[in-house]
Amino acid sequence: MTFKTLDDLTDIAGKRVLVRVDLNVPVKDGQVTDTTRIERVAPTIRELSEKGAKVILLAHFGRPKGEPVEDMSLKTIAPAVEEILDQRVYFAADCIGDKAAGAIAELNDGDVLLLENTRFHKGEEKNDPAFVTALAANGDLYVNDAFSAAHRAHASTEGLAHHLPAYAGRTMQAELEALEKGLGNPKRPVVAIVGGAKVSTKIDLLQNLVKKVDALVIGGGMANTFLAAQGIDVGKSLCEHDLAETARSIVAAADAAGCAIVLPEDGVVAREFKAGADNEVVDIKAIPADAMVLDVGPKSVAAVSDWISRAETLVWNGPLGAFEIAPFDRATVAVAEHAASRTRAGALVSVAGGGDTVAALNHAEVADDFSYVSTAGGAFLEWMEGKPLPGVDILRQAK
Numbered sequence: 001m002t003f004k005t006l007d008d009l010t011d012i013a014g015k016r017v018l019v020r021v022d023l024n025v026p027v028k029d030g031q032v033t034d035t036t037r038i039e040r041v042a043p044t045i046r047e048l049s050e051k052g053a054k055v056i057l058l059a060h061f062g063r064p065k066g067e068p069v070e071d072m073s074l075k076t077i078a079p080a081v082e083e084i085l086d087q088r089v090y091f092a093a094d095c096i097g098d099k100a101a102g103a104i105a106e107l108n109d110g111d112v113l114l115l116e117n118t119r120f121h122k123g124e125e126k127n128d129p130a131f132v133t134a135l136a137a138n139g140d141l142y143v144n145d146a147f148s149a150a151h152r153a154h155a156s157t158e159g160l161a162h163h164l165p166a167y168a169g170r171t172m173q174a175e176l177e178a179l180e181k182g183l184g185n186p187k188r189p190v191v192a193i194v195g196g197a198k199v200s201t202k203i204d205l206l207q208n209l210v211k212k213v214d215a216l217v218i219g220g221g222m223a224n225t226f227l228a229a230q231g232i233d234v235g236k237s238l239c240e241h242d243l244a245e246t247a248r249s250i251v252a253a254a255d256a257a258g259c260a261i262v263l264p265e266d267g268v269v270a271r272e273f274k275a276g277a278d279n280e281v282v283d284i285k286a287i288p289a290d291a292m293v294l295d296v297g298p299k300s301v302a303a304v305s306d307w308i309s310r311a312e313t314l315v316w317n318g319p320l321g322a323f324e325i326a327p328f329d330r331a332t333v334a335v336a337e338h339a340a341s342r343t344r345a346g347a348l349v350s351v352a353g354g355g356d357t358v359a360a361l362n363h364a365e366v367a368d369d370f371s372y373v374s375t376a377g378g379a380f381l382e383w384m385e386g387k388p389l390p391g392v393d394i395l396r397q398a399k
């Protein structure tokens with residue numbers, strides 16, 4: 001790896017370390033409903049605290065557009081961070097200026113302080129040099145542990161690394177190492193599964209993947225667009241008919257690159273989009289005109305599983321069917337279980353990401369068996385699209 005990590009941070013007792021974390025977590029009625037992101041950054045915070053640093057957390061929460069918004073205060077999140085760390089977490093009502101400086105002056109070695117939402121200032125998203133300078137005034141060192149915000153070139157995700165000695169936190173490090181194994185320098189054959197609702201949100205991703213992987217499995221609603229582009233009647237299925245040409249060009253690019261495109265051979269169809277709806281398995285060329293495909297069928301599961309059995313690396317984004325409503329979760333669960341068992345056997349590196357994908361793997365109860373499950377949404381997609389991530393690139397360049 002070409003970036004510095006916490007291993008390079010020795011002798012930091014008493015140093016003020018600004019740590020960018022992602023605390024953009026779901027909240028309902030003032031309570032954090034999913035603490036995964038907090039759990040992921042806890043090891044970095046603990047390690048720095050144990051080394052005697054004054055740990056100063058920087059984070060955004062929501063999209064307040066550059067001014068304070070009460071229900072986007074990080075004060076709401078502080079108790080959850082405190083609980084997970086099992087350590088007092090102090091809070092300052094601003095991330096720059098006197099309030100931040102005053103709170104930092106009170107810190108003892110090893111203490112943890114959370115600063116208010118960086119996006120309460122317009123300078124954050126603009127990466128404004130004056131705002132970066134004001135943030136940098138609070139620290140001696142900078143650690144970025146927020147891979148999931150690394151697609152943003154903001155003051156706290158990118159700007160600070162120009163001002164302070166910069167290091168990757170443990171989660172950032174783990175994520176980059178996993179992603180490197182996934183697409184950067186993977187063991188071949190590499191299979192990618194892309195599912196989910198629509199082609200339109202994943203065109204860049206599909207175009208990038210066909211250049212990098214040996215087989216691209218297309219499932220979920222987006223498969224219908226590819227099938228329709230081949231002249232298959234998809235009945236009432238979700239389908240973006242206007243993207244037929246795009247779908248054909250992706251298949252042509254795959255052919256040129258030697259990437260196999262794996263489309264469903266059969267589908268589970270229903271007449272209603274609801275749990276327990278009457279359903280049947282049909283050949284993909286025999287979808288009834290009044291029905292919609294809500295999952296891929298058993299033959300398709302077998303074909304995908306066969307690819308996974310031959311693969312050394314799997315990259316997955318997007319479920320194979322409407323997994324939220326049973327029984328249309330079957331293919332996603334079966335393929336997830338197969339990938340998990342190959343991973344457990346040490347035969348497969350499996351990397352997955354995307355909000356619904358993580359939910360689907362949790363539903364299949366195999367998320368812990370995958371080599372790496374990314375908590376990043378947009379950043380994971382941009383990485384799969386082959387786009388540069390400013391928050392990562394600057395860490396690689398950092399002195």
Ligand SMILES: Nc1ncnc2c1ncn2[C@@H]1O[C@H](COP(=O)(O)OP(=O)(O)OP(=O)(O)O)[C@@H](O)[C@H]1O
Nearest residue numbers: 196197220221293294318321322323354355356357
């Ligand atoms: N055949 C289908 N017909 C209709 N909807 C489908 C079908 N297959 C999958 N879906 C829907 O696709 C959605 C997930 O797609 P999405 O592209 O959002 O996944 P993701 O990339 O993992 O998640 P996120 O966008 O949150 O990062 C699910 O809500 C699922 O019900």
Ligand SMILES: O=C(O)[C@H](O)COP(=O)(O)O
Nearest residue numbers: 022024062148149377378
């Ligand atoms: O939740 C996320 O994906 C990250 O925290 C980035 O948030 P953003 O999309 O508001 O920049």
